[in-house]
Amino acid sequence: MTRSYDKHVLVTGAAGFIGCNFLGYFANKYSNYHFTCIDKLNYASASSQEAFQKILQKPNVDFLKLDLAESYHQLYQLIALNYEANQITDIVNFAAESSVDRSFEDPLYFTRNNILSTQNLLECYRLLKNLHPEAHINFLHISTDEVYGDSGYNVDEQGKLSPTNPYAASKAAIDLIIQSYEYSYKLPIMVIRPNNIYGPNQFPEKIVPVAIEHLKSNSKIPIHGDGSNKRRYLHVRDFLNALELIWSFSETADAGDIFNVGSDEEVSNIHLVSLLCQLYHKDSTFDLQEKIQFTQDRNYNDLSYSTSADKIRSLGWKPKVKLQDGLKDLLG
Ligand SMILES: NC(=O)c1ccc[n+]([C@@H]2O[C@H](COP(=O)([O-])OP(=O)(O)OC[C@H]3O[C@@H](n4cnc5c(N)ncnc54)[C@H](O)[C@@H]3O)[C@@H](O)[C@H]2O)c1
Numbered sequence: 556m557t558r559s560y561d562k563h564v565l566v567t568g569a570a571g572f573i574g575c576n577f578l579g580y581f582a583n584k585y586s587n588y589h590f591t592c593i594d595k596l597n598y599a600s601a602s603s604q605e606a607f608q609k610i611l612q613k614p615n616v617d618f619l620k621l622d623l624a625e626s627y628h629q630l631y632q633l634i635a636l637n638y639e640a641n642q643i644t645d646i647v648n649f650a651a652e653s654s655v656d657r658s659f660e661d662p663l664y665f666t667r668n669n670i671l672s673t674q675n676l677l678e679c680y681r682l683l684k685n686l687h688p689e690a691h692i693n694f695l696h697i698s699t700d701e702v703y704g705d706s707g708y709n710v711d712e713q714g715k716l717s718p719t720n721p722y723a724a725s726k727a728a729i730d731l732i733i734q735s736y737e738y739s740y741k742l743p744i745m746v747i748r749p750n751n752i753y754g755p756n757q758f759p760e761k762i763v764p765v766a767i768e769h770l771k772s773n774s775k776i777p778i779h780g781d782g783s784n785k786r787r788y789l790h791v792r793d794f795l796n797a798l799e800l801i802w803s804f805s806e807t808a809d810a811g812d813i814f815n816v817g818s819d820e821e822v823s824n825i826h827l828v829s830l831l832c833q834l835y836h837k838d839s840t841f842d843l844q845e846k847i848q849f850t851q852d853r854n855y856n857d858l859s860y861s862t863s864a865d866k867i868r869s870l871g872w873k874p875k876v877k878l879q880d881g882l883k884d885l886l887g
């Protein structure tokens with residue numbers, strides 16, 4: 556970094572769906588912040604590649620291709636050993652393998668990746684405090700509402716963690732490790748648990764981009780099981796607004812906190828796909844049965860997530876993008 560910036564923000568998973576949308580918004584709005592992006596560039600990054608490469612042209616954005624789970628020593632140098640030179644002030648941690656379906660196929664990889672990638676960052680922060688007790692990093696960790704599983708009703712941030720799939724278990728595990736660092740080392744870390752997020756450049760394995768891809772190729776949309784599972788959907792712009800609000804609190808927080816961030820728009824998978832078909836075919840009629848094919852269900856498919864976002868709503872945040880409008884935008 557040559558010019559002086561007000562913040563030096565480390566953004567992990569920056570080449571992914573939410574990370575790249577985060578950069579597109581914050582690197583433009585906060586030109587007085589420097590953003591160092593870290594990403595291993597997995598399969599999911601491919602969908603954001605064009606947008607990510609464009610953002611890397613900005614003077615206040617740099618990129619390090621690193622696997623956080625395998626790069627402890629480089630991270631230790633970046634965050635702790637060279638603290639006086641790098642002066643990292645904030646960490647926004649998106650990096651994770653994020654696909655439930657893939658986690659059923661390779662659970663151990665999800666455990667290793669999603670725990671070590673974040674715990675390596677926690678270790679660097681812990682050791683930084685040993686070297687520079689005065690150092691403070693605003694640490695925002697992106698978790699998920701899947702950590703609660705589908706057993707609770709209107710679960711708030713104190714709800715029991717009850718994950719049902721290997722992805723969610725890896726996210727719940729690192730949430731608990733973060734909690735241990737808060738208690739044992741007094742590291743103030745903000746944990747954010749969003750519901751399903753959709754928006755531009757999402758890799759077509761999540762239902763929204765999958766359905767759109769199949770609509771555009773006129774092929775049948777795969778529906779797991781009977782399609783009755785429900786999810787709540789939040790547009791990525793609304794999520795970033797929530798993140799901006801939480802980030803502002805982390806500046807003065809001397810303790811960590813947890814925030815559920817979610818919408819009230821809960822729809823079943825079959826209804827979501829039907830809505831996308833209606834929006835895509837506009838006024839022309841269509842036979843839904845011709846547009847879908849029922850496929851084998853997941854090993855376990857959470858029925859729905861009933862989390863309460865009252866805490867962040869009480870701070871003035873609320874979703875602004877209606878699902879129908881957000882989907883219409885995506886369909887173009
Ligand atoms: N998309 C959603 O609906 C949703 C909802 C709730 C929470 N989340 C969480 O938000 C975060 C971002 O999700 P997303 O949808 O953008 O995921 P994504 O899969 O689109 O992107 C994740 C990015 O992280 C990178 N990454 C993963 N492991 C890494 C490692 N070890 N080192 C470096 N980079 C690594 C990948 O290369 C990828 O670019 C994740 O932590 C996910 O658990 C996502």
Ligand SMILES: C[C@H]1O[C@H](OP(=O)(O)OP(=O)(O)OC[C@H]2O[C@@H](n3ccc(=O)[nH]c3=O)[C@H](O)[C@@H]2O)[C@H](O)[C@@H](O)C1=O
Pocket residue numbers: 653654655656698699700701749750751752760761762763765777778779780784785786824853856
């Ligand atoms: C909060 C989490 O959201 C995402 O996980 P989730 O599994 O809920 O998202 P998906 O889009 O993969 O699945 C949603 C829902 O649709 C079904 N489905 C999916 C893909 C497909 O081709 N057909 C389908 O029927 C699936 O079984 C689910 O019931 C996000 O991926 C995760 O990171 C989160 O944290």
